[in-house]
Amino acid sequence: MADPSSYRPKPGEIPADPGVYRFRDAAGRVIYVGKAKSLRSRLSSYFQDIAALHPRTRTMVTTGASVEWTVVSNEVEALQLEYSWIKEFDPRFNVKYRDDKSYPYLAVTMGEEFPRAQVLRGAKRKGTRYFGPYAHAWAIRETLDLLLRVFPMRTCSGGVFKRAGQVGRPCLLGYIDKCSAPCVGRVSEQEHRAIAEDFCDFMAGNTTKFVKRLEQRMKDAAAEMDYEQAARLRDDIGALQRALEKSAMVLGDATDADVFALADDELEAAVQVFHVRGGRVRGQRGWVVEKDDEAVPDLVEHLLQQVYGGESPEGVPREVLVPVLPEDAAHLGQWLTGLRGAQVDLRVPQRGDKRALMDTVRRNAEQSLARHKVARAGDLTARSLALEELQQTLELPDAPLRIECFDVSHIQGTQVVASMVVFEDGLPRKSEYRRFIVRGAVGADGGGVDGAAADGPVQVDDTAAMREVLTRRFRRYLDDRSEATDLEVDDRLGEDEDGPAGARIDPDTGRPRRFAYPPNLVVVDGGLPQVNAAQAVLDELGIDDVALVGLAKRLEEVWVPGQDFPVILPRTSEGLYLLQRLRDEAHRFAITFHRQRRSKAMTSSVLDTIPGLGATRRKALLKHFGSVKKVRAATEEQIREVPGIGPALAATIHTTLAAEQQTATPAVNVTTGEVLD
Template sequence: MADPATYRPAPGSVPDQPGVYRFLDAKGRVIYVGKAKSLRSRLGSYFQDLSALLPRTQAMVQSAAKVEWTTVKTEVESLQLEYTWIKEFDPRFNVKYRDDKSYPWLAVTISDDYPRLQVMRGAKKKGVRYFGPYSHAWAIRETLDILLRVFPARTCSSGVFKRAGQVGRPCLLGYIGKCSAPCVGRVTQEEHHDIVEDFCDFMAGHTAAYMKRIEREMREASSQLEFERAARLRDDLKAMERALEKVAVVLPDGTDADVIALAEDQLEAAVQVFHVRGGRIRGQRGWVADKTDDADTGELVERLIIQLYDSETSDGVPREVLVPVLPQDSDALQDWLTEKRGSNVSLRVPQRGDKRSLIETVERNATQSLALHKTKRASDLTTRSVALQEIQDALELDEAPLRIECYDVSNLQGTDVVASMVVFEDGLPRKSDYRRFIVKIRGTNESANDVGAIHEVLSRRFARFLDERAETGELDNEPDESATPGGPSAIDPDTGRPKKFAYAPGLIVVDGGPPQVAAAQRALDELGIDDIPVAGLAKRLEEVWKAGEEDPVIMPRTSEGLYLLQRIRDEAHRFAITFHRQKRSKSMIESILDGVAGLGETRRKALLRRFGSLKRLRSATIEEVAEVPGIGRRTAEAVVAALLAGAPSAPAINTATGEILDDDSEVSTDPADLSAPSEGIMRAGSRSNGE
């Protein structure tokens, strides 16, 4: 790692002007490209104390050996130059939006003498007008087949077109009326161009005017007793209506807009883009990109917009671009889009109405896309085997950890401390082995709570493990060779089911860094267990910490092993947060309703099942409360009065995660959250040894 001070520019040498800069490594390769309103201010921020930098920024400046810059006149120029350099040098510390799918477009070869309608994939070409993208090529062909009745433009290849002209006979589409047959001179070149222009106008969203014109011509033909022509126009009108029925109206005001949304985690970002023309969704695309730097959502949106519209013509840039977050340089980005389009472009975040609802829909699609991507990646057997092998190699384990247990702690300012244990076997979650812990640890600061809770939970879990193995005789001097972890001795002879804590994991993972890892290792040492490795996965830089090691293990960002560890850590966090919310919601309801006469434990549970959260219970009317079985009108009035008297003034915040834990924390009915049986919840103080 290089010391940034060795290549820091001399004071006063960096201009106080807008520009683009690039960091290079010792071999002269560009590793990062950025832009700034003031180069002096921005570059100065990279050469401050390393501890003040974000983790990925630290890694970048330590990997670099040189920095260069170029000044520009305007921020719009800096946008363009930054993207040009990113395309040219492909820096490894810049986020790269690489579409993992070649989307089909409906293309019109406007520059040809006789323009052709066809399905196209790949990079866009000059002289071609594109509509879409579509999710599937068959969707384009289906729509095109309907519209060819109304707009009989050429769809055949150049070879077929020339051959038909040579023999003087059109193809089948020309005979059935789905091609105007310019190849044999049925229409002139100008007439064919007019057909294509009408088709492009229709596909661009100008449908209402065209359909009104067709309807007017149909009525005129009928009034002039030209019934065959009127019937043909009527059929054309129905064909256009069928084509439009395939595309949902999402914005009633005929808006032309692109709607962009992202869903992201520490390592990846899923992108979804909906293309709305004339108020209808004309195309959709999405992909998942690796995050390689510390860019926030605004920066991700900015880079995405530049990449989306860099190669677009004026027709490809809409009047509005709706985004979830405005980039920091939104004015310059809007000016750049306006320049590309040739007229004003609005870049904004919708706050209410149909456009807000639409962007929420796109965000849900992005979230589902990211979840599906993770599911596909995790479900592949070969990928899981590679992940386990990479974990074994990185942590220097004797064998691949086929069973991994991960622990996480959730608390609210030192109160209601709970912990979770999730289990992955062969890289897949084993939800029947999930466990939840109620911890009675108390401390004066957040770190002490987490560390103390980890120590207590690991002590209880493995004290139980030793007890259950002692019952089978596995801890005797001469254990039975068949009594291996996971073998016959792990089965309860009374029930025939696996014992709760009889399995030994191949690896213990805790959510945290060196303090949490040390606490977990100390718990195992106190119990005399020395054959189970412990590791911690710290957030931010996703460093893997081994017990007793001063430096972390840095696994490659593309590592399947790191991906698996992150997935296990996230699952433990989700399971802990879910249990914390359930416990908090239940305890708040019980504490507020404790003094209501005639309301015992059974009726309180009935209220909790009926309304799910304290917020919903507070908003319920007396009549709605009285509908709960076992609660009459008088008791319902007392419940509502107690809830109004006990309303809080401010939401609570989970100091460990920064999340607002409002009163709408529902009691989950997700089987994944309820997979651990109630007897698996281990309460502190129930055993003399801390169990």
């Protein structure tokens, strides 16, 4: 624990202007980001008597080792910069809104050549329009099935779409008129995109014009005595109306609004939001957050930053209804207006239908908080108990807040890879996961690690692979630590303004380097041989502040370096459960990477070996010629016609393919002995 007075800035150094500040720990990691109208007033409040601070704030300032700030011209800029830094650094002590469950969205991939409608979860992708979230995936599929009668757009995967184009026949939806079949050219790219845009317009709430348009077409068809077409249009109108009925009408004036409500206790708060478009509830979403010492207006401000910070202009509604206004609601409203490109009304509803809807959303938040407290109580206790058990059993000086686990994966020596997974505070931190391609762990009687030897499978030494991976990981850590020491010396000489923390931050991206932070505990998958090999790496590198254990699969024994007998944890031990989760996650991550490389190796072509020919140009080349065989038969002039390929690269491609064709072993008909083309 650091003494906050050791890094407290002098009062005269801190400006009284608005700005954004960052606290860093001893390793240089950003642990908290905040904004203030007056940096001097806000930062001074952190360096008062420690006993007067909130427990979590006290932990933050004692964990920190330095503080830095950036002055901005106004509070709107401070909001934007604070959101950018929180998203970039994911600080440990900032408020984190966790979704209380995974919500499905109806997504339209407008960034693709032929947009596709599908159900998606997880992080939002660029170039995709999202509608929802919905409570259940089946509700999306029912709505989509109804709307495909009127908006027959593509819903198939890329593989199905490509295969239909190759055989010249659409899938079933194309035959029953629920897809316009762009795969076989029934509609052009522009026509299909127009259908997708109309679909998005309808889902965004502009429903009336489509119903009126179909009604007019139905009347025209009936007047022309085309009763079959009129009946089809009548059914289409019915499909639109049934789709609209699935969304509850809550506001009669076609309001576009997001309605937020909050339920809280001393420790946590649950937030719910109803997304209302065209007066109908189009989606619902919920979050849970640890309150600490933050007031409800501050929680609302951070919530709106998280919800709208990464949204496209279409995702910000005309009205944002909240239970209480943030302290700087005017600046927050300006920020939202800038995101939307039009006026956004941020307010608290006082009466009428909107107030009644707010009460409904609040009741949902209260129920969500009650469910979360029941589920979360055991989880928090279990994680704390697991870390405490590991500390006591392994005789560690502190609880292992950061644990890294390593695993090696291969099949008979081919595509040897390894994984590193990271758990912080007992939970996975997937942004810190790393993958390794192992190249130097082949046995004496084996061949190369990327292929089998001529006389049998490659022999791979798992302990050698583990040595290689740990050496690479901790050598990078030592390099970063050495660089930080050099910067610290330069800082004392007045040659560096960033201080020693700068070494752990990549100057190009502004993000932490890959291996900048050491773990408290390293777990390897294996028994005593693997543990001793790992300990030898740490000893060679002179690392003595990182604990090490191995977890053997057969009896789930915990091996400690230098001990002849394993540590046996009870089968009901929370510490053992945590180690098992680490080992299983590392194994899953390694297997996934191994399968990806194996699949890529099986589908790779000679084009992958041409220097200077990246994935984009390779794709353009195949799209232009259709196959590698046709590329091989093309001249340099024909290759230069492909967009993005210049004379030098065209010459390289032509020369490489010609040389490959001369050295290739010809195919022979085994019956006649004839050489085949």
